[in-house]
């Protein structure tokens with residue numbers, strides 16, 4: 511009898527650990543987050559997180575754990591690019607953990623916008639870097655982490671359909687460590703300007719899932 515209780519208890523603990531935080535957000539908190547998203551965040555990030563101006567990243571369809579981590583990094587003032595500081599530190603400061611989880615949930619379930627293709631030659635060069643890296647320069651294939659179609663995973667952000675201008679600036683910020691993330695610094699440190707623009711153009715051209 512005792513053993514059974516312990517086993518059931520352990521099974522419940524495992525189930526508890528597998529529940530995603532999204533399950534724990536109350537409907538009230540979720541609707542409060544939607545209100546904040548529509549009235550505040552949308553001013554820059556656009557309706558449902560599909561922004562128009564390339565300075566403001568698309569949030570629609572981005573993975574929840576990544577969104578949570580970024581909002582916490584803005585709030586903790588560890589994502590230190592001047593635009594992060596100027597725009598997002600203040601925005602994230604008043605958000606508590608539940609609001610952060612709920613905002614991340616809201617954006618993660620929005621439909622990403624379509625891709626936008628500008629220069630076919632640049633896109634082809636960028637697709638090659640994305641899939642193969644640049645062996646001579648020690649640049650790893652982006653696909654190894656960001657996945658096929660740049661759709662991302664729970665561990666790596668989605669890049670498909672993101673604004674090229676925003677992507678390019680992030681790559682420069684990783685390179686200079688203004689946005690201090692060891693893994694992306696390693697990837698970006700040898701990337702040349704032209705390679706960054708090409709891969710950014712490729713990523714912007716991808717849409718959908």
Ligand code: HEC
Nearest residue numbers: 550551553554565566567577580591593594597598601613
């Ligand atoms: C006044 C404009 C503005 C408003 C309002 C705003 N943001 Fe931002 N946000 C930005 C800018 C600019 C960046 C890009 C910062 C950078 O370049 O590092 C950004 C970046 C982000 C990112 C990082 C995205 C990524 O791909 O890494 C998230 C997440 C985010 N904002 C969420 C929010 C949420 C949630 C709200 C509402 C509570 C909000 N933002 C309100 C301007 C804004």
Ligand code: HEC
Nearest residue numbers: 650651652654655665666667677680681691693694697709
């Ligand atoms: C070893 C795994 C790995 C590889 C390979 C990799 N990345 Fe990343 N990338 C990451 C991680 C992890 C993050 C999230 C960083 C953070 O937590 O802020 C990221 C973030 C990014 C971002 C920021 C996204 C945003 O919304 O702000 C861009 C842009 C990016 N990567 C581009 C690339 C490109 C281009 C390549 C190939 C040249 C590449 N990555 C290769 C792991 C990787």
